[in-house]
Amino acid sequence: MNALIELKNVGYQVKDKTILSNINLKINAGTKTTFVGPSGAGKSTLARLIARMISYTSGSITYKGKEITDYEPTLYRRKVSYCFQQPTLFGNTVRDNLNFPFVVRKEKPDQERIIQALKSVNLSANFLDMGVTELSGGERQRVAMLRNIIFHPDILIIDEVSAGLDADNKKIINHLINGINKKGVTILQITHDESEINNAQNIIKMDSGKLVQ
Amino acid sequence: MNNLQVSNYTLLLSFVLVVVALLIGYKEKLGIDKDIIISVARAIVQLFIVGYILKFIIRSNNYLLTLAMILVILFNAAWNAKKRGAGIPNIFWISFTAITASTALTLGVLVLTHSVKFIPQQMIPITGMIAGNTMVAIGLCYRSMKKSFHDQQQQVLEKLALGANYKLASMDILRSSIKTGMSPSIDSAKTVGIVNLPGMMAGLIFAGVDPVQAIRYQIMVTFMLLSATSIGSVIACYWAYRRFFNDQEQLELH
Numbered sequence: 413m414n415a416l417i418e419l420k421n422v423g424y425q426v427k428d429k430t431i432l433s434n435i436n437l438k439i440n441a442g443t444k445t446t447f448v449g450p451s452g453a454g455k456s457t458l459a460r461l462i463a464r465m466i467s468y469t470s471g472s473i474t475y476k477g478k479e480i481t482d483y484e485p486t487l488y489r490r491k492v493s494y495c496f497q498q499p500t501l502f503g504n505t506v507r508d509n510l511n512f513p514f515v516v517r518k519e520k521p522d523q524e525r526i527i528q529a530l531k532s533v534n535l536s537a538n539f540l541d542m543g544v545t546e547l548s549g550g551e552r553q554r555v556a557m558l559r560n561i562i563f564h565p566d567i568l569i570i571d572e573v574s575a576g577l578d579a580d581n582k583k584i585i586n587h588l589i590n591g592i593n594k595k596g597v598t599i600l601q602i603t604h605d606e607s608e609i610n611n612a613q614n615i616i617k618m619d620s621g622k623l624v625q
Numbered sequence: 626m627n628n629l630q631v632s633n634y635t636l637l638l639s640f641v642l643v644v645v646a647l648l649i650g651y652k653e654k655l656g657i658d659k660d661i662i663i664s665v666a667r668a669i670v671q672l673f674i675v676g677y678i679l680k681f682i683i684r685s686n687n688y689l690l691t692l693a694m695i696l697v698i699l700f701n702a703a704w705n706a707k708k709r710g711a712g713i714p715n716i717f718w719i720s721f722t723a724i725t726a727s728t729a730l731t732l733g734v735l736v737l738t739h740s741v742k743f744i745p746q747q748m749i750p751i752t753g754m755i756a757g758n759t760m761v762a763i764g765l766c767y768r769s770m771k772k773s774f775h776d777q778q779q780q781v782l783e784k785l786a787l788g789a790n791y792k793l794a795s796m797d798i799l800r801s802s803i804k805t806g807m808s809p810s811i812d813s814a815k816t817v818g819i820v821n822l823p824g825m826m827a828g829l830i831f832a833g834v835d836p837v838q839a840i841r842y843q844i845m846v847t848f849m850l851l852s853a854t855s856i857g858s859v860i861a862c863y864w865a866y867r868r869f870f871n872d873q874e875q876l877e878l879h
Contacts, residue, residue, distance in 0.1 A: 463786060465782060465786060466875060467873055485873055485874040486789065486790045487788070489786060489787070489788045493786065493787070494786040495786075500779050500780055502780050502797075512787060512789075513787060515789075515793070516787055516788045516789045516793065556783075560787065
């Protein structure tokens with residue numbers, strides 16, 4: 413089976429400091445992979461490299477058999493979507509944020525689709541015109557996640573999105589992640605959460621910028 | 626022009642005003658005595674040199690000399706604007722292009738509409754006004770842009786991560802930077818004549834020109850500066866913001 417994403421001897425250096433070295437990894441389509449390891453192990457850096465938010469300094473990363481740099485950056489990021497550790501909402505309202513993926517694709521926002529997406533994370537249509545500063549931390553996180561998945565990407569990279577959330581919010585977010593994974597979206601998840609680690613299918617351990625076998 | 630007589634003797638007497646500033650600095654222990662003396666010395670030397678150069682250029686009334694002087698003004702304005710945008714690659718050329726384009730377009734309209742004549746005593750001061758104001762405008766643009774990219778980097782990164790191109794990801798910053806650059810011209814247009822009598826108008830009134838005629842000139846200057854600062858800010862911002870991204874459309878803060 414051809415890997416959806418393949419990393420070969422990937423390294424990342426900033427000036428003289430090596431952040432990641434010799435990373436070899438294959439991710440198959442439709443899987444869910446969980447990255448674990450201490451803070452500073454290089455998990456977020458690896459996620460950002462795969463999401464093309466930063467560029468690796470050695471080795472190669474291929475997506476569907478082609479070097480990721482061969483793809484147009486914006487089109488690639490719409491297919492390999494990265495959700496930040498502590499996402500911020502932009503604009504004034506929830507609607508501004510959920511319209512954004514449509515604006516990016518130069519499409520007219522589909523209100524029905526947006527409302528359905530909100531319902532999938534237990535938020536009603538009334539939230540659309542709510543100011544972003546009026547939302548709780550958990551609601552903000554759910555809206556932020558929806559921006560990434562309202563158009564299903566091929567790969568969703570989630571960087572400790574449930575950190576700092578209460579049990580109910582974690583449950584809603586994990587339900588959402590498992591739901592889109594079942595629909596074929598490949599998930600790369602970084603977590604420190606015990607219950608998420610216990611429920612993980614494939615666990616990859618990292619330490620000091622390397623994969624630990 | 627009969628009222629404009631400043632002899633070296635009267636200049637020397639007006640130096641008393643500098644002594645007032647020096648005394649205040651000394652009495653209040655502001656530690657700015659050295660700064661005052663250096664700035665006054667520089668002002669005297671610079672202005673006398675410029676005065677003699679302008680006298681020579683205006684007397685010779687030569688097309689090429691006028692253009693050379695305009696070029697010197699544009700170069701100096703770009704060099705100063707560059708300092709505000711330190712760290713942004715190619716910032717001198719961005720500034721030079723923005724200031725030159727805004728000056729050329731604005732001056733072009735003024736010359737073609739016969740509002741000003743292509744003679745050194747009109748072209749050089751008008752170029753100085755346009756280039757100076759554009760320089761301040763784009764300097765403000767750079768400062769605002771650098772601060773906004775720094776303060777709002779998380780938002781820009783998230784927009785990129787959602788598949789936005791670098792233009793869409795920076796649109797808010799781009800708009801606010803252009804607005805910041807243009808705001809002094811807009812603000813001074815609002816208060817012109819009420820709060821201050823600007824240089825052009827004050828100079829003409831001082832020289833004995835009918836105030837209504839002086840006002841006509843000032844209205845033209847107001848139009849000219851609004852146009853120049855908007856053209857300069859747009860060119861500088863649209864060119865400079867790209868320098869915050871690499872060819873992979875990744876944010877690179879300077």
